Amino acid sequence: MTPDGSLISAAGLRKAYGPTTALDGADLSIHAGEVVAVMGPSGSGKSTLLHCLAGIVRPDAGTVHYDGRDLAAMSDAERSALRRRDFGFVFQFGQLVPELTCLENAALPLRLTGHKRKDAEARALRWLERLEVADVRHHRPGQVSGGQGQRVAVARALVGEPRVVFADEPTGALDSLNGERVMQLLTDSARETRAAVVLVTHEARVAAYSDREVVVRDGIARDMAGMYDAA
Numbered sequence: 548m549t550p551d552g553s554l555i556s557a558a559g560l561r562k563a564y565g566p567t568t569a570l571d572g573a574d575l576s577i578h579a580g581e582v583v584a585v586m587g588p589s590g591s592g593k594s595t596l597l598h599c600l601a602g603i604v605r606p607d608a609g610t611v612h613y614d615g616r617d618l619a620a621m622s623d624a625e626r627s628a629l630r631r632r633d634f635g636f637v638f639q640f641g642q643l644v645p646e647l648t649c650l651e652n653a654a655l656p657l658r659l660t661g662h663k664r665k666d667a668e669a670r671a672l673r674w675l676e677r678l679e680v681a682d683v684r685h686h687r688p689g690q691v692s693g694g695q696g697q698r699v700a701v702a703r704a705l706v707g708e709p710r711v712v713f714a715d716e717p718t719g720a721l722d723s724l725n726g727e728r729v730m731q732l733l734t735d736s737a738r739e740t741r742a743a744v745v746l747v748t749h750e751a752r753v754a755a756y757s758d759r760e761v762v763v764r765d766g767i768a769r770d771m772a773g774m775y776d777a778a
């Protein structure tokens with residue numbers, strides 16, 4: 548835990564890409580097991596914030612603490628190991644490995660952390676069942692619908708029982724019915740396993756599945772919970 552009791556704590560994050568300021572002072576705390584929606588208009592810095600929190604992008608200034616550890620003080624190898632062990636990821640377009648079956652895709656995080664194939668695939672199958680896509684387990688991603696592929700991606704994100712799931716527009720490529728179902732399954736599953744979810748979205752309908760919202764505007768993030776605490 549970080550000193551304020553949160554699992555992830557970001558303070559004063561700044562990040563520029565050449566002349567473009569992506570983050571201009573972002574503060575955010577995430578507690579274990581909570582679902583936080585990061586909202587804001589296109590280009591406001593939401594994805595950059597998520598990438599900084601996950602240790603994928605190194606901010607130009609500011610700090611990110613995860614479980615009491617400063618991400619900037621870790622080596623690249625330590626950060627990679629942390630991402631594999633403690634974090635799960637869901638992106639807008641699934642980003643499944645096209646050569647692997649859906650079952651192999653869902654088992655991948657366990658395989659990468661040294662689990663034997665049989666054990667990894669047995670656990671992955673349970674998650675595919677939970678996400679209602681066990682019937683396509685032997686299909687490759689190119690042979691399933693967008694909604695099915697995204698459910699497989701959610702299973703892959705959760706299979707290692709991560710402490711944080713980072714989801715960047717996870718329903719952005721889905722119709723509203725599929726989007727709602729994916730959000731329901733993602734947030735129900737995360738709440739069961741006590742995983743925190745950092746959910747980037749610009750849709751209020753998707754943010755409605757969160758416990759609270761953080762708004763990013765022009766690279767500035769305002770953590771509403773922090774404001775309430777201070778009041």
Ligand SMILES: Nc1ncnc2c1ncn2[C@@H]1O[C@H](COP(=O)(O)OP(=O)(O)OP(=O)(O)O)[C@@H](O)[C@H]1O
Pocket residue numbers: 564567568569587588589590591592593594595596749
């Ligand atoms: N790798 C990059 N190289 C150059 N500019 C970038 C890069 N990544 C982001 N930017 C710029 O930084 C700003 C913030 O981008 P970011 O993707 O974080 O916003 P966003 O709120 O997630 O947008 P969207 O909702 O459209 O995905 C934008 O102006 C974007 O063009």
